[in-house]
Amino acid sequence: MHVMYGPMSSSSSRWGALAVLCAVIFLDALDVSMVGVALPSIQHDLGLTTSSLQWVVSGYVLGYGGLLLLGGRTADLLGRRRVFLVALGVFAVASLLGGIVDDGTLLIAARFVKGVAAAFTAPAALSIITTTFPEGPERNRALSIFTACGASGYSLGLVISGLLTEIGWRWTLLMPVPIAIIALVAALKVLPRVAEDRAEGGHDLLGAVLITASMLLLVYTVVQAPEAGWGSVRTIGSLVASAALLGLFVLAELRMRHPLVRLGILRSGSLVRANLGLLILMGSYVAFQFVAMQYFQNLLGWSALGTALAFLPAGLLVAVTSTKMGDFADRFGTGKLIVIGAAALAGGYAMFLGIDERPSLGGLVIPGMLLLGVAFALSFPSLNIQATNGVDDDEQGLASGLLNTSGQVGGAIVLAVVTAVLTSGPAGGLSVGALRSAIVVSLILAVVGLGISAFGLRPAKPALAEEPEVKAYETV
Secondary structure, eight states: OOOOOGGGGSHHHHHHHHHHHHHHHHHHHHHHHTTTTTHHHHHHHHTOOHHHHHHHHHHHHHHHHHTHHHHHHHHHHHOHHHHHHHHHHHHHHHHHHHHHOOSHHHHHHHHHHHHHHHHHHHHHHHHHHHHHSOTTHHHHHHHHHHHHHHHHHHHHHHHHHHHHHTTOTHHHHHTHHHHHHHHHHHHHHHSOOOOOOOOOSOOOHHHHHHHHHHHHHHHHHHHHHHHHOTTSHHHHHHHHHHHHHHHHHHHHHHHOSSOSSOGGGGGOHHHHHHHHHHHHHHHHHHHHHHHHHIIIIIISOOOHHHHHHHHHHHHHHHHHHGGGHHHHHHHHOHHHHHHHHHHHHHHHHHHHTTOOSSOOIIIIIHHHHHHHHHHHHHHHHHHHHHHHTTOOGGGHHHHHHHHHHHHHHHHHHHHHHHHHHHHTSSGGGTSHHHHHHHHHHHHHHHHHHHHHHHHTTSOOOOOOOOOOOOOOOOOO
8 A cells, every 4th residue: 555645745845744753753762761861860869779760761661662563553544643643742741740740650650651652653753754755765865864863862862861960850851841842733734634545454452462461571570580589489470471471462463354463574584683683772772871870870970961971972973973874775785784783782882891990981981882872873774774675555654663662672671681680789789790790781682683683694595486475364
């Protein structure tokens, strides 16, 4: 199916809409990392433990990742413009509530709702782009700009967080409110009401409940495992239950006439590699950010502003170079860029294994951050382009939902593992040894990601004749 955008067919209209969509994806990504520098202040003011504190990040990430598949499917079914506008309004309200609450549980709840809203805006925005810009150089350019804004949000979030935390940690939660409102007003004007073909089918609420419950239970189990014991009946039982829910999700998708995830889409090797790549990139980096906050502020005693400045090199590098990735992808192909990015990611984490109580800015912190910036600048846009190329218009929401789900759920799970490593260590997890052990988790993942991306560069086998893919499955 192809979208009939009418007024959106003009170049100026398309690029005007892209500007608004970029602003929103910047906010979505910003919220994953922007509370980072503020975490110690939030922990002190609200009396949160380290295990509870990570839920300020994970609450948003899980709401985001857990419902992205439903968000993408809803955009395909109900219309991308409608879903985008409603979700953006909810995002603004949840941002306001998160900034004024005085209870840790309420803050986490507001963050979760905010993540749910982002789960609908992100795939709707991406699918608007991929169904508006024709596949090829023009779409690659649009996607590189769009993903550059997302990558810049992730990397600059900590810098902005440091600046705002100097005034008060609540400003890190309130800052998105006016921007979201302005974006909403602009979207009403630049995203015109147009006729578009919509995917057939209904909402797979059972699938959405099963996959979200599985991910929530998995993360909760990993976070609580150090306290309950990794070999305890509670931990093992919860892991088995999470796996069972995931299995039920797969079975449900196979038998549903209109599944949340058409599993046949996973036959695309490039799409699967892109999802694994983003899972590793986001999972390892979100976890690293959490460790870095503990290291710079709680162990070294750096200020919020000083911590933010430590992340500035990576953020600036991503912001300056990511918009060029579309041209690089056209020239070199996404596969090579992803391999180089994965190598830079592993190199950056490896450098931070040399942390001690007096780290060298010029010899460790800045070079390590620059490597991580290179990794994000190369990998993030390339993975988005790779995941959506060759996908039918009526499944662009699904493809983008799968990709973003991989990144957000990866962030939540790896953060939970790293938090478990930290809280299992001496001195409340603030020893240099425990911090290094936590960074090793990110490094191992980065090395695995390098292997997966390198595998994608192997010479292609001669194509064999294939039967047409059947999209529908038998009903229950």
